[in-house]
Amino acid sequence: MAYFPMFVQLKKKKCLVIGGGKIALRKIEVLKDFEADITVIAPEMITQIRQIDQICRIFRTFMEKDFNEADFVIAATDDQKINHEISQICRRKKIPVNAVDQKEDCSFIFPSYVKEGEVVAAFSSGGQSPLITQYLKEKIKPDLNKELGQLAQILGSLRKIAKSCIATEQERKAFYKELLQIGLEDIDSLEEQRINEIIQKYISE
Numbered sequence: 491m492a493y494f495p496m497f498v499q500l501k502k503k504k505c506l507v508i509g510g511g512k513i514a515l516r517k518i519e520v521l522k523d524f525e526a527d528i529t530v531i532a533p534e535m536i537t538q539i540r541q542i543d544q545i546c547r548i549f550r551t552f553m554e555k556d557f558n559e560a561d562f563v564i565a566a567t568d569d570q571k572i573n574h575e576i577s578q579i580c581r582r583k584k585i586p587v588n589a590v591d592q593k594e595d596c597s598f599i600f601p602s603y604v605k606e607g608e609v610v611a612a613f614s615s616g617g618q619s620p621l622i623t624q625y626l627k628e629k630i631k632p633d634l635n636k637e638l639g640q641l642a643q644i645l646g647s648l649r650k651i652a653k654s655c656i657a658t659e660q661e662r663k664a665f666y667k668e669l670l671q672i673g674l675e676d677i678d679s680l681e682e683q684r685i686n687e688i689i690q691k692y693i694s695e
C-alpha cells in the first residue's frame with residue numbers, strides 16, 4: 491500500500507519521542523528541522539541527544555500520562571513489545587504515531603527529504619526499502635538546490651501583488667511561468683527592477 495504524502499505544519503507541535511538511541515536521534519533531528527516542540531523520554535540517552543538545544547529530556551521509562559499533551563508520538567525504543575504498546579495507546583487516544591521498528595504500528599512514516607527554504611521533496615517506498623528512499627533523495631539534490639529555494643521565496647513574495655494587480659488566473663500563471671523561466675536560467679537577473687517591468691507587462695496586456 492502506498493502512503494499519501496500529506497505535508498503537515500509541525501512548528502510548535504508537541505512531539506513526544508520515546509527512546510533515546512541512534513534512531514530516536516535521527517527522528518529528533520528531522521523534527522527539529524521542522525521546528526517541532528520536542529520532549530524525549532528514556533531512562534538512558536546517547537550523548538548527541540543529551541547535547542541537543544531546546545528540547546525537553548525526561549530520564550525514565552514512559553507513563554500513560556505522558557501522552558496527555560502530545561500532538562504526535564514517536565515510539566523509538568529498542569523493544570518491539572514496548573513500541574507496540576505505545577502505538578496501541580496512541581491509537582486509543584487518536585494521537586498520530588510512528589513506530590520505528592514496525593510499519594503496522596505506524597499511523598505515519600518518515601520520508602527521506604530534501605529541503606531548501608520552504609521547498610520540500612519527500613520520498614517513501616511504503617516502508618519497503620528505506621535505501622531506495624535515500625537513493626531518490628540523493629538524485630533530487632542537484633535540482634532542488636539553494637537557488638530553487640530562493641526562487642520559490644521570490645515567487646512567493648509576489649503572490650499577493652500578482653493577485654491584486656494581474657486580472658485573471660491565466661495571466662497570473664503566465665506571469666509566474668515567465669519569472670520561473672528567467673529565475674531558473676539566472677536567479678541573479680531577477681532583481682526588483684526587472685520584476686517590476688514584467689509585472690507592468692501583465693497589468694497592461
Ligand SMILES: C[C@@]1(CC(=O)O)c2cc3[nH]c(cc4nc(cc5[nH]c(cc(n2)[C@H]1CCC(=O)O)[C@@](C)(CC(=O)O)[C@@H]5CCC(=O)O)C(CC(=O)O)=C4CCC(=O)O)c(CCC(=O)O)c3CC(=O)O
Pocket residue numbers: 516517520588589590591592593596598599600601602603613614615616617618619620621623624627
Ligand atoms: C517504515 C519506516 C518507519 C519510520 O521510521 O518512519 C522505517 C522502518 C524501518 N527502517 C529500517 C531500516 C533502515 N532505515 C534506514 C533509513 C531510514 N529510514 C527511514 C524511514 C523509515 N524506516 C520508514 C519507511 C520509509 C520508506 O517508506 O521508505 C528514513 C527514510 C527516514 C528517517 O528515519 O528519518 C531513513 C533515511 C533517512 C535519509 O537518509 O534521508 C536505513 C538506512 C540507514 O540506516 O542508513 C535502514 C537500513 C537498511 C534497510 O533496512 O533497508 C528498519 C529495519 C531495522 C532492522 O532491520 O532492524 C525498519 C523497520 C522495518 O522495516 O520493519
Ligand SMILES: NC(=O)C1=CN([C@@H]2O[C@H](COP(=O)(O)OP(=O)(O)OC[C@H]3O[C@@H](n4cnc5c(N)ncnc54)[C@H](O)[C@@H]3O)[C@@H](O)[C@H]2O)C=CC1
Pocket residue numbers: 508509510511512513514531532533534535536550551552566567568569572589590591620
Ligand atoms: N525506522 C528506522 O529507520 C530504523 C529503525 N530501526 C529500529 O529502531 C530500533 C531502535 O534502535 P536504536 O535507536 O539503535 O536503539 P538503541 O538501543 O540505541 O536505543 C534504544 C533506546 O530505547 C530506550 N528505551 C528502552 N525501553 C524504554 C522504555 N520503556 N521507555 C523509554 N525508553 C526506553 C533505551 O533507554 C534507549 O535509549 C531498533 O530496535 C530497530 O528495530 C533500526 C534502523 C532504522
